[in-house]
Amino acid sequence: MGDRPLSDEQVERYWRDGFVVAPGLLGQADLDVWDQRFEDIVLGNVEIDDRMLVMKDVMVAKGAIDPESPLERIQKLQDFELDPVLDRYCQHPTILACVERIIGDGVMTIHNMLINKPPNVDGRHPLHQDLLYFPFRPADRIVASWTAMTRVTKENGCLVVVPGSHRGELMAHENPDWDHLNGGYFGAKDLGDRIDERLHLEMEPGDTVFFHPIILHGSGRNRTDGFRRAISAHYANSACEWTWTVDESASRMYRIVSGEGVGSEWNGTHKVDTEGTDPIDFVPADSPLEDNIRTRRDRARTESQ
Numbered sequence: 198m199g200d201r202p203l204s205d206e207q208v209e210r211y212w213r214d215g216f217v218v219a220p221g222l223l224g225q226a227d228l229d230v231w232d233q234r235f236e237d238i239v240l241g242n243v244e245i246d247d248r249m250l251v252m253k254d255v256m257v258a259k260g261a262i263d264p265e266s267p268l269e270r271i272q273k274l275q276d277f278e279l280d281p282v283l284d285r286y287c288q289h290p291t292i293l294a295c296v297e298r299i300i301g302d303g304v305m306t307i308h309n310m311l312i313n314k315p316p317n318v319d320g321r322h323p324l325h326q327d328l329l330y331f332p333f334r335p336a337d338r339i340v341a342s343w344t345a346m347t348r349v350t351k352e353n354g355c356l357v358v359v360p361g362s363h364r365g366e367l368m369a370h371e372n373p374d375w376d377h378l379n380g381g382y383f384g385a386k387d388l389g390d391r392i393d394e395r396l397h398l399e400m401e402p403g404d405t406v407f408f409h410p411i412i413l414h415g416s417g418r419n420r421t422d423g424f425r426r427a428i429s430a431h432y433a434n435s436a437c438e439w440t441w442t443v444d445e446s447a448s449r450m451y452r453i454v455s456g457e458g459v460g461s462e463w464n465g466t467h468k469v470d471t472e473g474t475d476p477i478d479f480v481p482a483d484s485p486l487e488d489n490i491r492t493r494r495d496r497a498r499t500e501s502q
Contacts (some may be wrong), residue, residue, distance in 0.1 A: 203298045203407075211299055215363030215412035218398060222291060222405040228346050233313055234282040236405055238281045238357065239271050250275040254318045264316060268424070269315040277309055278450055287430045292342050293435055293455050295407060296432045300338045303435040303456030307331055307339070308449070311346075314354050314416070314425035318328055322391060323373045323384025323502045324359065329479050330409040332441035334365075338434035345400040346426040353425040354417045356406065357395040361411035372481045383481060385413060439467040442475045 202219060203211075209451075210219040215475055237243045238251065254272040256262050264270055277283040286292065287306045295306055308330065314320045328336050347356040372381035391413060408414060410431070419425050435453050444467055451463035 199461045203295045208298050211407060211409070214360040216355075216358050216360070216406055216414075218400065218404060218406045219295060221401070221403050222295070223289070223344055223403045225402060227285075227289070227499075228344075228402055231283060231311065232346055232426065233284060234280070235313065235426070236268060237273065238274060238280075239267050239386065241267075241498060242493070246279040248279060254315065254320065255372040256318045264315070264317065268313070268419055269317065270373060271313055272315070272318070272320065273313065274311040275309070276449065277311065278306060278452060282430070283309075286344070286428050288454050289493065292344075292405070292430070294341065295405070296340055297339045299407060300432065300434045301436075303453070304432050305435045305451050305453045306430055307430065307433050307451055308431040309334065311428045311477045312404055312426065314419045316422050316424070319418060320354060320416075322415045324357070324388060324395070324415040325370060325383055326367055326411050326413060328367050329370055329383065329476070330437050331410060331431070332474070332476075333433045333437040334440045334474065335437070336410050336435050339431065341408050341410065341429060341431045342405055343408070343427055344405040345402055346428055347402060347424060349398070349400045349427065351397050351399065351417065351424055352419075352478075353421045353423065354419040355400065356398045356414055356416050358398060358408065359413040360393050360396055363392075365411060365414040367411060367479060369479050370481060384415070384488035388413070398417070435463060435465060439469065440473045442469060442473045444469040471496050 202222060203217070207217045207219065234243075238245055250273070251271060252273040252275060253270050257264065257270045274283070278287055287309055293304060309465060328339070333339060343356065343373045347353075350473060368385045368387070373384045400406070432454075435456060435458070453459055453461055453463060
């Protein structure tokens, strides 16, 4: 993979704390390309694959606010691996070199998103664990990269993490009792005093944080007049096993980006049985995600009989 941007000390810090920040990992030229692509997509200047999710902020979707600019309406682009410009982030050699330092050689992408936190919306994301959304195990062979595209601060809703919480287990999640909560923004239940251990990750453009899928993390409101943007991807080692009780996942692509089989979709070991991980045990009972997974699980069980 060439030069390895993460030092041994940084890798050690990752395993100790559950995250590590690599300052200035990516240059402004890359960020400008992705920023322009985001704006072109939102403003309708380019055609996109209809499998990419262009997600409005919940306050816009429910009519609580009506911004004049389309850029203030969109909260997230998700599943952008079929976009030839944004996908360069997923396959960026510097990002992949760091990822392989953490989870080993042979990597596949399992999720990606460009997050736009506009002004004048709530936009908070409660403390949660990303493993909730992923059917792969073991957790130690999964990692997220999250790159600041703008300066991120407490004032505009930077990431917060609970150091060391990656040494725990996947927790049950719930819908916080908030007036405006974006879809799928679940929060971990029964946090106790852990919420007081939050560390704010203020970052400059190009700074990149790598974090473990069990670490508790979230983000706050954007209280400024500008945008807070970041681009992110989750990766798993291609030797991971599928352990959900559901043998599919909303047609999401799992594509190998380094090691053997580069460019092909993952077709590894599926351990789908009653002893597997059932995501319904961890998501709120009244969420669309729960209904979707339950339907697919029940259908899979019926077909296997």
